[in-house]
Amino acid sequence: MSTDAMAVDSLELKPGVAGFVDDWGSDQRAFKGVPWGKAMMWIFLVSDTFIFGCFLASYMTVRMSTLEPWPVPSEVFALSFGGAPIPLILIAIMTFVLITSSGTMALAVNYGYRKNKWVTFWLLFATAVLGATFVGMQMFEWSKLISEGIRPWENPFGARQFGSVFFMVTGFHGVHVSVGVLFLFLTSRKVFRGDYDTGRRGFFTWQKGRYEIIETLGLYWHFVDLVWVFIFAFFYLW
Amino acid sequence: MEHIAHDETSFVRPAEVGEMELYHAKTWLGKYVFSQDAKTIAIQYAATAIAIGMVALVLSWVMRLQLGFPDAFDFIDPSSYLQFVTMHGMIMVIYLLTALLLGGFGNYLIPLMVGARDMVFPWLNMISFWVYFTAVVLLAASFFVGGGSTGAGWTLYPPQAILPGTPGSETGILLMLASLAVFIIGFTMGGLNYVVTILQARTRGMTLMRMPLTVWGIFVATVLALFAFPALFVSAIMMSLDVLLGTSFFMPAIMTMGNEADHVGGNPLLFQHLFWFFGHPEVYIVALPAFGIVSDLISIHARNNIFGYRMMVWAIIAIAFLSFIVWAHHMYTVGMNPYFGFFFATTTLIIAVPTALKVYNWVLTLWQGNIHLTIPMLFSIAFLLFFINGGMTGLFLGNASVSMPLSDTLFVVAHFHMVMAVAPVMVVCGAIYHWYPKITGRWYHEGMARFHFWVTFVGSYLVFLPMHYLGIMGVPRRYFEITGTSFLPDSAQTVNASITIAALVVGFAQLVFIYNLIFSAMKGKKAPGNPWNATSLEWQTEHTPPQHGNFGKELPCVYRWAYDFSVPGVEDDFIPQNVPPRTTTPEAAS
Ligand code: HEM
Ligand SMILES: [Cu+2]
Numbered sequence: 001m002s003t004d005a006m007a008v009d010s011l012e013l014k015p016g017v018a019g020f021v022d023d024w025g026s027d028q029r030a031f032k033g034v035p036w037g038k039a040m041m042w043i044f045l046v047s048d049t050f051i052f053g054c055f056l057a058s059y060m061t062v063r064m065s066t067l068e069p070w071p072v073p074s075e076v077f078a079l080s081f082g083g084a085p086i087p088l089i090l091i092a093i094m095t096f097v098l099i100t101s102s103g104t105m106a107l108a109v110n111y112g113y114r115k116n117k118w119v120t121f122w123l124l125f126a127t128a129v130l131g132a133t134f135v136g137m138q139m140f141e142w143s144k145l146i147s148e149g150i151r152p153w154e155n156p157f158g159a160r161q162f163g164s165v166f167f168m169v170t171g172f173h174g175v176h177v178s179v180g181v182l183f184l185f186l187t188s189r190k191v192f193r194g195d196y197d198t199g200r201r202g203f204f205t206w207q208k209g210r211y212e213i214i215e216t217l218g219l220y221w222h223f224v225d226l227v228w229v230f231i232f233a234f235f236y237l238w
Numbered sequence: 239m240e241h242i243a244h245d246e247t248s249f250v251r252p253a254e255v256g257e258m259e260l261y262h263a264k265t266w267l268g269k270y271v272f273s274q275d276a277k278t279i280a281i282q283y284a285a286t287a288i289a290i291g292m293v294a295l296v297l298s299w300v301m302r303l304q305l306g307f308p309d310a311f312d313f314i315d316p317s318s319y320l321q322f323v324t325m326h327g328m329i330m331v332i333y334l335l336t337a338l339l340l341g342g343f344g345n346y347l348i349p350l351m352v353g354a355r356d357m358v359f360p361w362l363n364m365i366s367f368w369v370y371f372t373a374v375v376l377l378a379a380s381f382f383v384g385g386g387s388t389g390a391g392w393t394l395y396p397p398q399a400i401l402p403g404t405p406g407s408e409t410g411i412l413l414m415l416a417s418l419a420v421f422i423i424g425f426t427m428g429g430l431n432y433v434v435t436i437l438q439a440r441t442r443g444m445t446l447m448r449m450p451l452t453v454w455g456i457f458v459a460t461v462l463a464l465f466a467f468p469a470l471f472v473s474a475i476m477m478s479l480d481v482l483l484g485t486s487f488f489m490p491a492i493m494t495m496g497n498e499a500d501h502v503g504g505n506p507l508l509f510q511h512l513f514w515f516f517g518h519p520e521v522y523i524v525a526l527p528a529f530g531i532v533s534d535l536i537s538i539h540a541r542n543n544i545f546g547y548r549m550m551v552w553a554i555i556a557i558a559f560l561s562f563i564v565w566a567h568h569m570y571t572v573g574m575n576p577y578f579g580f581f582f583a584t585t586t587l588i589i590a591v592p593t594a595l596k597v598y599n600w601v602l603t604l605w606q607g608n609i610h611l612t613i614p615m616l617f618s619i620a621f622l623l624f625f626i627n628g629g630m631t632g633l634f635l636g637n638a639s640v641s642m643p644l645s646d647t648l649f650v651v652a653h654f655h656m657v658m659a660v661a662p663v664m665v666v667c668g669a670i671y672h673w674y675p676k677i678t679g680r681w682y683h684e685g686m687a688r689f690h691f692w693v694t695f696v697g698s699y700l701v702f703l704p705m706h707y708l709g710i711m712g713v714p715r716r717y718f719e720i721t722g723t724s725f726l727p728d729s730a731q732t733v734n735a736s737i738t739i740a741a742l743v744v745g746f747a748q749l750v751f752i753y754n755l756i757f758s759a760m761k762g763k764k765a766p767g768n769p770w771n772a773t774s775l776e777w778q779t780e781h782t783p784p785q786h787g788n789f790g791k792e793l794p795c796v797y798r799w800a801y802d803f804s805v806p807g808v809e810d811d812f813i814p815q816n817v818p819p820r821t822t823t824p825e826a827a828s
Contacts, residue, residue: 025447026251027440027441027442028441029440032254039438040359043430043433043434051468054472054473058476065505066504068502152485153484160503161486205359205361208259
């Protein structure tokens with residue numbers, strides 16, 4: 001094996017697929033041009049995927065192993081409007097709201113990179129409000145189910161695992177959304193104050209903030225949305 | 239003739255990013271308690287891990303006293319024995335070895351070895367330690383709550399883990415689950431730091447394939463942990479809900495103490511799957527850093543380049559990948575479909591291939607090396623012996639049909655102590671001695687270190703080798719006492735007593751070790767900056783111990799791999815990684 005340094009001309013990195021290999025074979029950074037925070041978020045999200053993967057796998061397992069019948073989703077998750085129950089209506093609205101917030105988030109990232117402070121601020125703020133709306137509607141859904149007698153430990157409509165796993169998984173997802181909302185509000189405040197223009201240091205981390213942070217936050221937000229799509233499919237459509 | 243290249247910088251690519259900004263704390267609290275310097279955090283991690291590890295060591299003495307001399311001690315009864323087994327196992331695996339190898343060695347060595355000023359997120363790194371500390375406090379608290387700590391075994395299998403009758407089913411189990419969840423949160427914060435630092439913050443010229451194997455081992459183990467701990471996290475949440483809210487994730491309809499428990503329809507096997515989906519990779523989370531470190535120790539102290547560097551790296555990656563598809567070899571006895579048993583036995587045995595490659599490469603590195611029998615080298619050789627021994631018995635346990643009768647006997651206990659307890663501990667000791675002069679700037683006491691080595695090495699064999707025989711005879715694990723059974727000869731008890739004496743002596747040697755570490759840090763001889771003539775960057779720092787920011791004004795540039803030992807035609811028997819290449823002049827080339 002050659003141990004000495006490469007010749008000078010091999011220091012140039014190629015673009016394209018070969019460049020991907022080149023980047024990994026090079027020094028300093030495996031992902032060229034990717035800020036630390038963004039790399040960290042990607043890896044964290046893969047780890048988080050394993051968490052939600054385990055939750056969903058457990059859900060499937062308990063649903064198979066319980067002997068009592070599983071409640072019919074279109075009945076338990078229906079809302080009555082003017083006397084007629086409409087299946088899944090609330091979930092449809094919630095999903096719509098959350099997907100919309102992904103759109104405003106994507107725009108916020110774009111305007112952030114253009115350093116357009118005010119548009120970025122309003123888009124972030126809108127994303128946060130939409131996220132908070134989602135959490136609010138989820139609380140409404142929970143309280144409706146609870147008022148009908150569904151608890152983590154019991155369920156008048158069939159298998160008690162339904163309540164357990166539903167509250168656990170949507171709760172865990174809801175916590176993710178709430179944390180996201182919190183950070184969206186904090187970040188929009190920082191944009192409002194112009195921290196990313198002046199390079200004001202973070203209160204805890206002491207590091208200078210940059211507009212790149214919005215993209216990192218955006219990654220998290222889109223991930224939470226994506227997880228919701230899976231929860232939607234597995235809990236409401238199965 | 240050879241001479242140093244004129245323009246060294248043309249051998250490495252220009253810097254891609256500016257230097258990282260370091261936060262220099264001004265207060266005592268900021269410097270030593272809530273420090274954001276990875277080296278201080280490393281020492282905090284290591285000290286906490288070793289402190290709680292001492293508790294686990296003492297628990298092993300107590301267990302051994304009971305097994306060696308049944309009925310002699312009143313304070314050990316069947317329930318407290320189970321509690322000791324559980325806490326001993328859990329502390330050793332998670333709170334000692336995982337925290338020490340990743341939080342301790344990872345924090346200290348990664349930035350220094352890849353040429354970074356610090357971890358990429360120093361504040362997160364600091365929080366990571368304090369979260370870990372909280373987890374340790376929660377765990378230790380469970381010794382003092384009503385009903386005591388949990389006695390469910392370190393595997394925490396439901397239903398028995400949470401049913402009355404199992405010690406600690408009141409509060410102990412909840413504290414254990416909470417502590418594990420908190421540990422995982424803290425670990426994730428640290429782990430993201432280690433991974434991103436290695437991927438994105440290496441110095442100029444430090445390519446992935448020039449990193450010392452220590453960094454590779456810690457890196458892949460951290461990735462493994464980031465993907466394996468989620469399963470434990472999820473199962474901890476679900477079991478806590480079973481206890482706290484009375485859900486039935488893991489609990490089937492069951493009679494307990496003559497009453498019907500208020501659970502129905504859950505699946506206890508689900509827990510086992512989740513637990514071992516974490517549990518098997520966990521073995522490698524402990525083993526891979528040890529593999530990496532021992533590769534470096536062997537190479538440095540045998541003054542020989544590591545045999546098959548690339549193969550070593552790929553073997554680490556292959557082992558990590560395979561470790562996710564073998565988990566059910568811990569569950570052969572649950573009555574699984576024979577085809578599954580076949581699948582898991584096959585994947586398990588396939589892991590033996592990359593593992594054996596590594597062992598061959600270590601031996602081939604020693605082969606014709608200039609072996610210095612320093613303390614780190616002695617521990618490395620001891621590691622090899624224990625690891626090979628444990629690996630051999632692993633072949634028995636990996637085969638579904640052979641494993642059945644051996645399951646839940648002391649044979650299993652002997653196997654995993656050889657392979658994942660004693661072997662990594664050997665590396666940990668060797669590594670502590672190896673880097674001690676760098677970390678403290680002083681030498682450890684050689685005599686005490688040799689005493690520590692020989693007693694630990696010989697003693698551990700005396701403890702765990704006879705356990706294989708007891709296991710084959712059928713002595714079950716986690717049994718408080720096994721006397722008056724017809725299938726065991728009286729001599730089994732003699733063996734048990736001798737194991738206990740050996741265990742106590744081994745334990746005593748660890749006290750000498752710790753005394754040596756503390757005493758020499760204050761009174762030891764001053765050590766030079768690079769006492770082992772090693773090549774990797776941590777030995778080339780301006781100051782010993784390295785200061786905040788690790789390197790001097792300028793970060794080092796790397797021109798070669800970390801294993802340029804005994805290079806032919808070079809006067810010194812080592813070339814540090816940051817020494818620019820020698821070029822051949824046209825006359826010499828022709
Ligand atoms: C002086 C060193 C040690 C001694 C004498 C010792 C002794 C023991 C004993 C007597 C048991 C219980 C056997 C039984 O009744 O089932 C045990 C279990 C165990 N030990 Fe150790 N041990 C030592 C070090 C370690 C280390 C370093 C680890 C780290 C991985 C470790 C991990 C475990 C585990 C995971 C269990 C199983 C606990 C369970 O069954 O739930 N031990 N050990
Ligand atoms: Cu395993």
